[in-house]
Amino acid sequence: NVTPLDDFTPGQAESFLTQTGLGEAATGRGMAVLAPQAEGSPAAWAIPGVAGLDDVEFVETAIEQVGQLLCVDPDRMYATGISGGAAMAAYFACSSERVSAIAPVAGVGLLRVCPDGPPVSVLAFHGDMDPIAPFSVDAEFTALTAGSFFIGDVREVMTGWGARES
Secondary structure, three states: OOEEEEEEOOOOHHHHHHHHOHHHHHHHOOOEEEOOOOOOOOOOOOOOOOOOOOHHHHHHHHHHHHHHHOOEEEEEEEEEEEOHHHHHHHHHHHHOOOOOEEEEEOOHHHOOOOOOOOOOEEOOEOOOOOOOOOOOOOHHHHHHOOOOOOOOOHHHHHHHHHHHHO
């Protein structure tokens, strides 16, 4: 029996699984769940604009270890997360060929889309009243954040993901 792997990548793994119920829902449907915890205080993933360890390698290694314990379907690996975890899910999809779909929540605009790579299905959730990761930003706002953490317009970022899939 081959199992899809749902690769949850939030900064606060335990609270994410508890608050969303996704861990229980996934395992109830025969999916393996990997919920890695980001390092630091506060916890943060090392994505462009955030210094830290090579979190892509960390998640890749964790997936390999899970694959040694379970029969995981390599064509059905998905990533999700909230805020910084959403950005990490997108970054992982840009940096690894393991992910076939991502579902970022309140964070799809926190990472520039990588133009190259295999198609990745994207189902993004993002409110238009988010005060931390805004839905709509103009080019001037994005330029102000260019030296640190990217914050882009959600519509433009999603257009970029759509172009990548074609």
